[in-house]
Amino acid sequence: MKWLSLLLLFLMVGLNLLGEDVRVLIGQGDGVVFVANKGLVDVREVQEDICFGDGQSLVYYQNRPYRGRICVVKSGENVLVVNVLDIEDYVKGVLYNEISHYWPIEAIKAQAVVSRTYALYRALSSGGEGIFDLKDDQSSQVYRGYNSERFRTNKAVDETKGEILVCSDTNRVFPAFYHACCGGETELPQDVWSGTKFGCAFEVVKDPFCSISPYRSWKYEISFSNFIFSLHRLGVRGKEVKYISISESTHSGRTKSILLITDKGQYVLSAQDVRISLGPSKLKSTLFKVQIQNNKVVFDGHGWGHGVGMCQWGAYGMALKGYNYREILKFYYPNANISNISSVLVSLGLVKKK
Secondary structure, eight states, X not given: OHHHHHHHHHHHHTOOTTTTEXXXXXXXXXXXXXXXXXXXEEGGGOOSOEEESOSSSOEEETTEEEXXXXXXXXXXXXXXXXXXXXXXHHHHHHHHHXXXXXXXXXXXXXXXXXXXXXXXXXXXXXXGGGTOSEESSTTSOOOOGGGGOOHHHHXXXXXXXXXXXXXXXXXXXXXXXXXXXXXXXXXXXXXXXXXXXXXXOOOOOBOOGGGGXXXXXXXXXXXXXXXXXXXXXXXXXXXXXXXXXXXXXXXXXXXXXEEEEETTEEEEEEHHHHXXXXXXXXXXXXXXXXXXXXXXEEEEEOOBSOOBSEEHHHHHHHHHTTOOHHHHHHHHOTTEEEEEHHHXXXXXXXXXXX
């Protein structure tokens, strides 16, 4: 009867599931919701799916204010806390966490369009068992509600209201991925997330604009013992690294796989898996060269992030040179056009034309 429970939930919310609202997972298992006319509600004591708020006033969860409504949903043994709100308000709660509000306004506006597009792309994709579209952390976009709103980021959202990216050939919502710094060249999504179909064409873009980034070049050193220990989950064993080299590269020159020989065996490892195992903040990207020096594994790399889509530091550099947000978006997404979210949803048959 779970489908009936969810149906009742969304009827209470008054949400057009295929409209311009998004559902963001902001909590799980416990916490306290505060609503002005109801007081404090302990999530653990909620017996059935319920939503709080009138959609106009702020609602609080764990002392943090949110726009829209907060819904508590039972999912098996779990209790999920979901913020249901207009996509424009969602982007306002995202931008400050994803880009500096001190940056040029054209870069922030480009980020606003990208974040709005990415949110809609995720909302139209399967996820969250039908209960939520996005999470509030880095696995989606970092969202912290009303407290994250700032004047300049809100201005960027308002001045691009309803604008999203669509594939130039199909008018489908573009998978608008982005990252901190490409290191001079962007990446194709299929080289990062193999086996996934995206339905829109990406291109490798040579990017001179992120040269001002502090992450354009970096170096990371790690001892043999720590390196092998970090890769233990990948099946690597041994005490000493005998040999390491790049065995395969992607279209953009990033490392796709690594050949590693220890005193206990030989391994071919995915560079993405190695990056996750070592830590994405340490091995900042897969655009690197690797060698052995003084009983250490040494990475000399460029950029920060997966490299797909818009380079945020490149957008910053372009804005400083006088490019507007539309030119920035066209540079990083050459096969995408800017469209209006309402007209796109109408064309997809997801909402009725007003």
